Amino acid sequence: MNESKAQDLGLLFLRISGALFLLGVHGLPKVLNYSEQLKLIEDPFHLGAHVTLLLAIFAEVLCPLLIVAGLLVRLACLPILAVLLIAMVVVHPEWSVFEGQFGWLLLIIFTSILIAGPRRLRLA
Structure with a gap:
């Protein structure tokens, strides 16, 4: 396998695994337990629980x-990174690196995807 094909496969793995992980751990639970999540979600910008939750669902599902x-990959990373940064810096600034390690790792993954883009293995 040549180096370019290996890089494409590596990025495809990063995109799929990172996105499915975010979707499964954060996105789907928000959709499937919407009413319960309304009571739990932080609203740091006072937009209201419904708007804040819908924005989080957009970033964590769509x-x-x-x-x-592989569609609009760089653009799709921006809402994810915004939600993660707000969670880590605004909502939970007291978290140590240990407590926030999942969020920081997701920031690393989606920043890497933002920088690299989808490369050649994508639908469009």
């Missing part, structure tokens, strides 16, 4: 699906 498909 955007990962676009990334898996």
